[in-house]
Amino acid sequence: MEKLKRTDRLVVLSTLLTKNPNALFSLSDLATITGAAKSTISEDLTIVKEVFSLFSLGELSSIAGAAGGVVYKPVEHEEATGEFLEKLAERFSEPDRIVPGGFIYMTDVIYDPRIISRIGEIFFTKFCACSPDYIVTVETKGIPIAMMTARSFNVPLVIIRDSGRVTEGTSVSINYVSGSSQRIQTMSLSRRALPTGAKVLIIDDFMKGGGTAQGMHNLMKEFNAEVLGTGVVIATREPQDKLIKDYYALLELISIHELSKNILIKPFIENKETFLK
Amino acid sequence: MEKLKRTDRLVVLSTLLTKNPNALFSLSDLATITGAAKSTISEDLTIVKEVFSLFSLGELSSIAGAAGGVVYKPVEHEEATGEFLEKLAERFSEPDRIVPGGFIYMTDVIYDPRIISRIGEIFFTKFCACSPDYIVTVETKGIPIAMMTARSFNVPLVIIRDSGRVTEGTSVSINYVSGSSQRIQTMSLSRRALPTGAKVLIIDDFMKGGGTAQGMHNLMKEFNAEVLGTGVVIATREPQDKLIKDYYALLELISIHELSKNILIKPFIENKETFLK
Structure with a gap:
């Protein structure tokens, strides 16, 4: 050469x-x-x-x-992150995102590679001091975001399934009550997906009551995993008393009114408590 | 400055x-x-x-x-791709990957960001002449690969769900028979996830009989979408007569014997037929 x-x-x-x-x-x-x-x-x-x-x-x-x-x-400057989250909040606040039941249609945004590359880097910036061995999420909508976070950390992704699957061998299942459905649900993880004692960061798209996140925390206990932190794209303001206390959200859903088609979403203001356990 | x-x-x-x-x-x-x-x-x-x-x-x-x-x-040279696929085939051929039922444990590989970044670029290289508007996959295991392919193309990902979900509004569902379970299953996609007449590339992790891929093709018809191609990580050699004819696989599963713990996987040799429809 x-x-x-x-x-x-x-x-x-x-x-x-x-x-x-x-x-x-x-x-x-x-x-x-x-x-x-x-x-x-x-x-x-x-x-x-x-x-x-x-x-x-x-x-x-x-x-x-x-x-x-x-x-x-791939760390981001706070100022650039702030501008990006303001724009993201505006996009999620578009009135036609309300779908029956008072939910927000999010997938066009959270499946867009350019947007979630940024989100992955923002989660990396927030949690980079804590060096997780794995990024953990639960299927389905959080996967692309968790994947891009895993890419920024250069660690493998672990996907918790919503039922045991035949193609992954022995698995551990737990029951949990999701805030959005108020029904008992099951989540499972293959025994070999996570070595015992791993340090993990939990990433998901949305948190309301924190039932799903708490389920993930409980499942992690079964693997003797240490949860270093929990990050979500949107957390709702209500209920304030969530099942998980220490989490970091990019955005906060302040209010949603199906009838008047009003959604109010703002960048999340961290409270004084630390979001790292 | x-x-x-x-x-x-x-x-x-x-x-x-x-x-x-x-x-x-x-x-x-x-x-x-x-x-x-x-x-x-x-x-x-x-x-x-x-x-x-x-x-x-x-x-x-x-x-x-x-x-x-x-x-x-992000195109890859054929030679570099060949070397990468040889190594990938070796990894998937490790005997302890066989899980009861004759399945292969793949998730440690297909959830690893460095590996699937490469896979995304290989699919990009293979299909880059056809400029899809969307990358389409079905939950769950194909999502990270489809996501990294979407990143290479810089187009949004669309994830078909295995049932209708309340948070995504009106959806279209179809029934299909998956080769691995031989049961009738349902796949659904939100009406607003894909505009009518879009050009799509289908990406998945595994193909046996082609039932799931055919289901995706059929669902795409409901959206008047044009399927430009189908790419999978591993296709089985048997049955040779798959429900989808035109596909591209990175690797071929030639044989798997649960009892003797033998798996034989090799890079896929393209046949003369084109894999682009």
Whole structure:
């Protein structure tokens, strides 16, 4: 291979890093890929780091030591997040989103790759201090968001099913009462989906009474998993007394009136309690 | 803002483009973001394009005209895909993946963000000539893969549910017989999830008899949607006579023996028939 110029190397480095969020690249790996000396790569990475910071494109973290290298962390600036959530709240507040029963039609938004890439990065930014081993969600609507969160953390996704499935071997099931249906439901997880003692972050699309989230917490106990936090896209203001206390929501559903077709959704204001357990 | 150097601009351009696959950036947008002249950006993009090609990082396509600009296409080289699929086939062939009933435990692989990012790009590469408006899948296990495919195409995901859900308004349901259960099942899609006449690509994790895929095709007819293609991760060799003829699989399940704990999975060899309808 012809020797690369710095300009060429910067394209390779920026692309590899941003395509693989939270993946560790050693200086040796990067030196091999680009055919440059480690000291040269080090200088290149300084430029990448500065530009990422200047343009709020995320952070480049250096990890020292023999097993060290660099990692791209897709963190968002608070200001950019605030603007994004304001717009998201407006979209969810569109009157024609009300479907019979007083529910909000959300799937066009929460299945849109550009939007949920951002949401995944926002959850990453919020929870990145706590290094989960797995992102856990329950089928179905939370899956795309949980998936993009898992991508930002570079950890596997675990999907709790709403019944035991023959194709996944032995499973553990628990019963829970979901706030939206007020019926006893079952959620199941394959025994081999999660090793015992794992650290997990729970991600879901919507929380009302917290019954589903509490069900997930209880199921996690069966796997001796440590729940590091719970993140949802929308939490309702009422009931204030939810079954799960420590959660983080992007947006708050303040009110919904089916008759007058009024929905009021705002960015969630964190209370003083910490959302990390 | 201080005037950026070419090195800095290349970091910004590479990062923005690869973070937003298949999204159009006009030269004016990029000029505004970086504070450089359009002619300068044009020269920068030539470098990005060459490096992407040299390192098989994808393609940069220029779109001419007033509404033109550049688009990053996350295409994979055939050789890299071949190596990846060989390794994937080996992983799925691990004997302890057999679960009672002769099924394969797949979720640790198909919920892993790094693996399914690659799978999404492989499906993109295979189907990128056909420009779908939506990626369609049926819950549950195919969702992460379909999501990453939707990300590569930069189009929304549509998830068919296995029953009508109260939170999505009016829905259309059809019955189908799934090959694995041999039971009549129902799949439903909210009327507003897909506009009439859309062009769709169907993505799923597994295909045996093709009953589920055929169900999706039939449901798409109810929405007057045009199915441009069907892609699955694993298709079984038997039955050869599947209900869906035109599909593309990444891997082929040649044989599975529960008693001797033998699984044989290989990269799928395309037959002469086209997989695009």
